Amino acid sequence: MTTAPWVLVTGGATRLGRELALAFARAGWNVLCHYRRSLAQARQTQADAEALGARCLLVAMDLARPDAATTLLAQCHGLIGAAPRCIVNNASLFDADDAASAASATLQRHLATNTVTPLLLGNALARAVREGAPQGHGWHSVVHVLDQKVHNLNPDYFSYTVSKLALERSVALQAQALAPLVRVCGLSPGLMYQSGPQSAQNFERASRVNLLRTPLAPADVARAAVFLAENTSLNGCTLQADNGQHLVPLARDVMYAIDENPRP
Numbered sequence: 001m002t003t004a005p006w007v008l009v010t011g012g013a014t015r016l017g018r019e020l021a022l023a024f025a026r027a028g029w030n031v032l033c034h035y036r037r038s039l040a041q042a043r044q045t046q047a048d049a050e051a052l053g054a055r056c057l058l059v060a061m062d063l064a065r066p067d068a069a070t071t072l073l074a075q076c077h078g079l080i081g082a083a084p085r086c087i088v089n090n091a092s093l094f095d096a097d098d099a100a101s102a103a104s105a106t107l108q109r110h111l112a113t114n115t116v117t118p119l120l121l122g123n124a125l126a127r128a129v130r131e132g133a134p135q136g137h138g139w140h141s142v143v144h145v146l147d148q149k150v151h152n153l154n155p156d157y158f159s160y161t162v163s164k165l166a167l168e169r170s171v172a173l174q175a176q177a178l179a180p181l182v183r184v185c186g187l188s189p190g191l192m193y194q195s196g197p198q199s200a201q202n203f204e205r206a207s208r209v210n211l212l213r214t215p216l217a218p219a220d221v222a223r224a225a226v227f228l229a230e231n232t233s234l235n236g237c238t239l240q241a242d243n244g245q246h247l248v249p250l251a252r253d254v255m256y257a258i259d260e261n262p263r264p
């Protein structure tokens with residue numbers, strides 16, 4: 001009997017992270033569910049993943065810490081005795097700002113959580129793979145969760161967008177840097193959840209601003225992550241799972257664009 005592979009999902013307690021944890025569990029993986037503050041929700045994800053027949057262990061970490069990547073991966077190693085087969089860098093900071101209000105602290109916070117730690121987790125995985133028992137080529141991978149915004153720019157959420165742009169530009173670079181030990185892919189979802197100050201009415205309209213004019217299913221995005229993790233030929237590429245939202249250009253973030261254009 002083969003042992004199920006392990007995936008580390010950062011921010012796995014809630015929203016897309018929870019969908020990711022459950023999609024991997026459904027596909028026969030065991031899950032290391034990372035959380036920061038959402039312990040109760042992480043326990044729920046754990047129970048639901050276990051109900052699907054997976055093993056699911058919880059790991060806590062503030063990903064803005066400079067040592068977050070190495071410490072988190074060491075914790076995972078301590079729990080499962082090896083490096084996970086895949087890391088899905090899903091956790092992210094999404095605070096509103098623009099060029100006028102962006103400050104050193106907000107830019108650095110977004111970069112630390114959304115860019116630096118995800119990249120360092122990939123590098124730490126490659127180190128662990130080099131030091132561990134050899135596996136087939138393409139076995140280990142990192143999936144960086146991006147945003148359709150990086151393919152469809154507007155200047156809102158300035159610090160967040162800079163941090164995701166840097167991560168998107170790093171996908172191919174890191175795939176080259178970590179080859180042949182670890183594959184690196186990107187996954188760019190479209191709008192899935194109501195966030196920040198967005199009203200339910202605004203979200204209802206915004207979620208249809210894509211080529212299919214229908215809300216994006218987070219479970220479909222999560223299945224795309226499983227596909228990237230399991231298809232050992234995919235490397236240095238980014239999948240856009242967004243109902244075609246990246247092909248609908250807007251001058252502002254869709255939330256503000258909706259507010260500025262009341263329904264005719």
Ligand SMILES: NC(=O)c1ccc[n+]([C@@H]2O[C@H](COP(=O)([O-])OP(=O)(O)OC[C@H]3O[C@@H](n4cnc5c(N)ncnc54)[C@H](OP(=O)(O)O)[C@@H]3O)[C@@H](O)[C@H]2O)c1
Nearest residue numbers: 011015016035036037038062063064091092147191192193
């Ligand atoms: N929401 C959307 O519609 C949308 C659209 C496009 C792309 N995306 C991308 O998809 C991914 C998931 O989106 P989401 O809306 O589900 O995410 P989210 O709810 O905004 O955040 C997910 C988790 O990130 C964790 N997190 C934030 N800062 C952290 C830190 N310093 N250390 C550790 N954990 C931290 C939080 O964990 P705790 O709660 O445990 O503290 C949070 O639950 C993100 O990468 C996002 O950029 C989302």
